[in-house]
Amino acid sequence: MTVFTFHFAKTQVATTIRALCYPPTGQQVPGLDHAECMTKMTLGAPIVSPARMQLHHLTMFAAWESDGAIDAFLANTSLGRALATGWHVRMAFLRRWGYISEFDGLAESVGEHDPAAPVVAVTLARMKLPQVPRFIWWGRPVEELVRDHPGTTLAIAAMRLPRTVSTFTVWTSQQEMVDMVRGHSAVPRPERHKVAMAERQRKDFHFEFTTLRFKPLAEYGNWEGRTHLIPS
Numbered sequence: 001m002t003v004f005t006f007h008f009a010k011t012q013v014a015t016t017i018r019a020l021c022y023p024p025t026g027q028q029v030p031g032l033d034h035a036e037c038m039t040k041m042t043l044g045a046p047i048v049s050p051a052r053m054q055l056h057h058l059t060m061f062a063a064w065e066s067d068g069a070i071d072a073f074l075a076n077t078s079l080g081r082a083l084a085t086g087w088h089v090r091m092a093f094l095r096r097w098g099y100i101s102e103f104d105g106l107a108e109s110v111g112e113h114d115p116a117a118p119v120v121a122v123t124l125a126r127m128k129l130p131q132v133p134r135f136i137w138w139g140r141p142v143e144e145l146v147r148d149h150p151g152t153t154l155a156i157a158a159m160r161l162p163r164t165v166s167t168f169t170v171w172t173s174q175q176e177m178v179d180m181v182r183g184h185s186a187v188p189r190p191e192r193h194k195v196a197m198a199e200r201q202r203k204d205f206h207f208e209f210t211t212l213r214f215k216p217l218a219e220y221g222n223w224e225g226r227t228h229l230i231p232s
Contacts, residue, residue, distance in 0.1 A: 002033065003067055004093060004214055006122065006168050007060040008040065008156070008223050009086025016058045019079055020160055023060075029077065031069020034102045035062040036124065038158035038166055043147040044140060058083065059158040061122060061166065063103065087223035089170075089230060091120055091214035098210035100124050106212070113215065115175040118231040120216050123167045126208040135205040141192040143167075149187060151176030154229045170216070172231045177213075 011019075019037040026032045040057035060083060064070050070090065074080040094113050096106045103124075113119070127135065146155050146169055154170040171177040179185045183194035200206075216230045223229065 002093065003064045003070065003217070004091040004122075004212075005060070005062050005064065005070060005088050006091070006120070007058075007062075007083045007086060007088040009058055009083045010056055011058040011082050013055045015079070015082050016055045019058055019060070024062075024073070024077070024079060029069070029073050031065040032073065033063040033065065035060055036102075036160070036164065036166070038160040038164060041157040041159050041165075043143040043155055043157050043167070053159060053161070059156070059166075059168070061124070061158075061168075084221070087219065087221040087226075087229070089120060089219045090217045092217055093212065094119070094215055095213040096210060098208075100126070100208050100210040103210065103212070113174055113213075115178075116173050118216060119171050119174045119177055120214040120230075121167070121169045121171065121177055122212045122214065123165075124210055124212070125165050125206040127163045127165060128205060128207050129162060131203075131205045134199075134203070138196040138199050138205075141189070142196045145180065145187070145189070145192045149176075149180055149185065151180065151185070153231060154223070154226075170229055170231075174213075 016039060020039070023037040024032060024035050038059045040054045040059050067090065074084040093106060093110060095109045143157065146152060146167065149155070151172050152169050153172060156168050158166045158168065181193055183191040219230045
């Protein structure tokens with residue numbers, strides 16, 4: 001079974017830049033299928049702000065052949081040891097919407113999942129650079145919606161210039177996430193995500209985009225002093 005991970009760690013700027021320029025590959029790391037290295041970004045932050053590209057915060061989204069491959073990477077490589085000082089979650093794939101070429105082998109769905117169970121959602125997109133201003137205009141309200149939603153225990157974005165953007169959210173239940181997507185949440189302006197998706201359908205911001213849904217399996221470490229970020 002493929003195991004997915006999402007990692008957050010405070011790192012030296014040099015470590016982050018090296019990971020952005022030379023992300024790990026399966027040829028270098030046994031058992032790694034694919035890895036996306038990015039910098040952390042604060043959801044809803046002002047567009048011109050240090051919070052938009054935090055070079056001292058490295059994130060990595062990856063697919064692995066096994067838990068053993070993850071353990072070996074974290075213990076035996078310099079990048080892995082840097083990431084091991086932070087927090088990561090291991091996940092099983094549930095559902096895909098959209099398409100990213102690096103994960104083209106994923107099915108649309110692997111079956112039903114308890115609506116009351118916690119889920120992790122990861123979005124990954126490759127931007128059309130001329131569409132960045134439109135994406136920012138329509139995307140910031142959605143960032144604020146997700147960041148402030150009572151159904152999330154963790155909501156963070158990430159980016160790698162010039163084209164890659166991602167979001168990572170942990171939801172107390174799948175139903176909370178679905179209600180947000182459909183504009184049914186009991187929050188101010190619940191329609192923000194639905195409206196932005198309609199605008200994306202009218203004229204796409206991306207040349208590739210996917211939303212992936214996962215079942216959290218286990219979490220390790222802490223993030224800014226917080227542990228137990230996955231609801232039990």
